[in-house]
Amino acid sequence: MEVLTGLEKRAGKRPGRPENDTNSSRRTAAHIPYELLEFVRRDTYSLLVKGYAGAGKTTLSLTILRTLKIKNNFFYISTRLSPKQLFVYYPWLGRYVDIVPNQDETPPLASSSHRIGYNLSSFEDARLDEPESLFERITNQLMDVKAPIIIIDSWDAIASFMDKEARLNNERVLQTWRERAGAKLIFISENPTDTTLDFLVDGIVELNQKLHDGMRIREIALTKLRGIQIRKPSYIYTLNKGIFQSYNPYDPSDFMFSDSYNNNNINSNINQTERLRRGSPIHTPSPMQDHHVPSGFEQLDEALGGGFPKKGIVLLETQSNIHAKITLTILAGIISNILRNDNPVLIEASGGIDAKVIMSYLRPYLPTEQKKDLVKILCTGTNDELPSDPTMSQYQNVGNSEKQIQYFRDMMVKTRRNYPNKLLVNVLGTAMCRRIHQFNEANGTDLLPFISATADLTLLAVRQHHSTELNLSEMADVQLHLTSISGTLVLHSVKPETHPYAVVTDRSAGYPALRLESLV
Structure with missing residues (x-):
């Protein structure tokens, strides 16, 4: 009974919350877990995103760009999809990065057959590239661009062409150049059992899918976020509408009314459209x-x-x-x-x-x-x-x-x-x-x-x-x-x-x- 009373007292403090309320801060974090958001807001870091095929690694990396409101000064290297395909599978991406078509071109949200001639300089089609030339372009970005964010999707495809010694050396070089350039480097890996990069990177998250009472549930595990206290090691998430969205633990007080909170003071004249907007x-x-x-x-x-x-x-x-x-x-x-x-x-x-x-x-x-x-x-x-x-x-x-x-x-x-x-x-x-x-x-x-x-x-x-x-x-x-x-x-x-x-x-x-x- 005492627990219920405490919850209802908290509910009675609505509609506002103290600005220093940690739970409130977590709830306002957009799309990705609170701890991961704190990590990717840093000036420089390296992050390894692990997960088997279909787990949502590409979706997470693109959502990180959106969450950080980065519309330029990034370099996305794709070894699996062409940039044009990315805009087909993620329709919101064209609106977000303000891709502008050439004159007389079809708008960015048109069908894939009309996506020709767009300014896709921030997206690199690396499906047929040799590892050496691709590695050189990455280092050039780190040297020539001020504090860029570079996403390598996926690192496995590049590393598979290198022997073990060359791979380790190149990974160390990337980390060194990343630190000197004050850049952000995100590696995507489709082999969660590969631990080669684990000791080098600053952060590791792993995307999993599991069955829970017959339901397919997606879960992100925060394995390592250097310098960040991981209060909750895992969150469930969805890939609905091509956007990564994680969910915080529910707060029982969000569902409570109390005698100290007068329901009669709630605006009863909220129109139907506004009620729908508010959920x-x-x-x-x-x-x-x-x-x-x-x-x-x-x-x-x-x-x-x-x-x-x-x-x-x-x-x-x-x-x-x-x-x-x-x-x-x-x-x-x-x-x-x-x-x-x-x-x-x-x-x-x-x-x-x-x-x-x-x-x-x-x-x-x-x-x-x-x-x-x-x-x-x-x-x-x-x-x-x-x-x-x-x-x-x-x-x-x-x-x-x-x-x-x-x-x-x-x-x-x-x-x-x-x-x-x-x-x-x-x-x-x-x-x-x-x-x-x-x-x-x-x-x-x-x-x-x-x-x-x-x-x-x-x-x-x-x-x-x-x-x-x-x-x-x-x-x-x-x-x-x-x-x-x-x-x-x-x-x-x-x-x-x-x-x-x-x-x-x-x-x-x-x-x-x-x-x-x-x-x-």
Whole structure:
């Protein structure tokens, strides 16, 4: 309880943070890990980027240029792709380095067949070059250009033509000239087991891919960053849209509200476009709308074929070490998207989350205060749990599971009758799932047909071990996993299978707005 209080006190300090807040600094670091960013900001260094084919080494090196805002005074040596191919595979690169076509040429973002005659002097096509001539051009760059950044992609292709003694000598020469010129030198290697350069370079990062519960997860390991304290040795990352993007460990306080932070002070007049820009889930019309209920997370809806299936059951399984209020924040985004279209929602208050807390998480997402009347909260605890404002929801205290099940059924029927032409959505926790399971076993009946016939969508939010215990995955049409990987929150649909998404928070609006970013 003391930990929760501390988190909520931190949340109450929003929207601003102290300027010397280390965690805040890490979050503002663009694209690459905080420690690596500190390293590449140095005046001179040598960095070795290791990884097998497809790990994203080229993407990382180009993203470093972008992160450092280096648009000139660099030399990119490519032994695998022509410079023109780079601009095809990385469309943002042409816009970033301001490649200007010759007169009457097609704009830089046109198809590869029209990319002829561009000023690509910073990019060297070294696919057919001899090592000696290429090595000479590198040393000339180090001698003639003031403090350049040179990227050799890849060093393996050049070194493979040298014998061991010549390679070691040339690597020492490059390091010496790099230091004298005050330059930055990035080697790319496709052979992580080769340690020849390890003792010479100032920094080593290795890009890996691994399977985690059926998900392909990319991870960058910070093996060596001379002079930099490595607080976190690894981060997960994505190559989405041809840009390297790593993710910091999530901060639980980013998902918290507190009594000291008055939700009523949040600007409730944020228009729809601004909410979307800030990452708040929002309903997007879809041609599949008649058969699906949009979650509000556009990428997830697209992967699911339009959203959650109508009359379906969606199971959200959460890893046991993730706080219940983080799950509530994700649910709040989904629920608010449903409420925007004046659809009623039945929510079970359970797991230590009472009605007051639920409403405090929902209110910032709602465009009008009147929307709260659409929320019906089922509370089956003691009278002490009842809020001072009983009009915000409907409550009932009942003594045993059978009566609680009956009340739940009655509430569904009543709400359906009051809103005949609207979607009816249930949000249930572990307690109600357990009661339904026990009721079915004791009475030899199945409540699911009744629930599916009455409600348009049922969301089950439970801990993963409880889901296994109650066999909930067997009844689910959509099965989502919320887990923490290397400190990053990851959402993944197991049924149907989709690629995973990093869960990213944005508190610029004064409340935790969420967005999903594809981990590809």
